[in-house]
Amino acid sequence: MAIQAYTNYQRTRTQTASPGELIVMMYGGAIRFLTMARQRIETGDIESGHRNLVRAQEIILELMVSVDVGVGPVAQNLFDLYEFMHRHLVRANVSKDAKMIDEVATLLRELLPAWEQAIAADTRGQGARVPTIADIRYATA
Secondary structure, three states, rough: HHHHHHHHHHHHHHHHHHHHHHHHHHHHHHHHHHHHHHHHHHEEEEEEEEHHHHHHHHHHHHHHHHHOOOOOOOOHHHHHHHHHHHHHHHHHHHHHHHHHHHHHHHHHHHHHHHHHHHHHHHHHOOOOOOOOHOOOOOOOO
């Protein structure tokens, strides 16, 4: 019963979400699947790790197709970043490399606040500002 209620809640949430909110949800989902994939691979559950990596890859592909590269170089840069993440996850899945999984998860975690701020600005009537590549704080480690 509780699972059905949660499923209904999630369905309603995605059906009523703004495009920006959907992007934030996809980021959250990708991060969650990457975390689970890493944990499963570390414990030797390769099949489950693979499934979680594939789900994260699918989310990244959805993010890629949501970018309108015709609007300018910022959009193209974002598309290129998503494409890099997808390729990196494919390689991570083949090699079962936890470090590669962490690198993509870190990029997503660093981009997420920019999207959240854009949504918050939009709901306050200030107009949404699309995050730029300059908003990304690349990990130096």
